Amino acid sequence: MKKRKMLIKKQKISFRFFLLLLFLTGLFAGATSYLSYYQAMNLTTNDSDSVVKGYYLLRDFEQQLAVAKEKGDNEEKMQKNIRYLATAMASYGTKTASTINSKEGQLTLNRYYNAIKQVGMNASTQTKNFYGNAQIVDSFLEDIEKVKVYEKAAFTYYKVDETAFSEEK
Structure with a gap:
C-alpha cells in the first residue's frame, strides 16, 4: 500500500512536470515564431x-x-x-x-x-x-x-x- 501511494505520488509529480515542460515548450515555440515573423516583416x-x-x-x-x-x-x-x-x-x-x-x-x-x-x-x-x-x-x-x-x-x-x-x- 505504501509503495502504491509513493508510485501514485511520483506519477502526479511526473505528470505536473510534463505539463510544465509542455507549457514552456509552447511558450518558447510561440516566442520563436513571433521573432521569426518580426524579422521577416521589418527592415x-x-x-x-x-x-x-x-x-x-x-x-x-x-x-x-x-x-x-x-x-x-x-x-x-x-x-x-x-x-x-x-x-x-x-x-x-x-x-x-x-x-x-x-x-x-x-x-x-x-x-x-x-x-x-x-x-x-x-x-x-x-x-x-x-x-x-x-x-x-x-x-x-x-x-x-x-x-x-x-x-x-x-x-x-x-x-x-514617409x-x-x-x-x-
Missing part, C-alpha cells in the same frame, strides 16, 4: 540604411535636375553634383535585400534597389546633357516617378513612415 539595419539613403538620393537628384533644367546654377557645378548623385545611385546595383526578410519583402526591396541603380546608370552617361535640356530632364523625371512607385511599394510593405523623412529635411 534590417543595412536595408533600413539603404532605403533612407535611396530616398534622399532620389530627392536630391530630382532637385538637381530641376535646377539644371532651368539653368539655375553654374553648369560645371551642376554636372559635378549630378555625376556624384548618379554614381551613388548606380552603386545600388551591389545591394540586395537581406535574406532574413520574407521572399516578398526581398523582391520588393530588390526591385526598388534595381530601379534606383538603373536611373543612376542612365544618368551617369548623360551628366553633360542635362544643363538646359528640358527633354532629357523630363525623361529622367518620369523615370524618377517610376522609381517612386517601387519605393512606395517597399514603404507600404515594411510600414515605413513623413518622418520629410520632417528630417
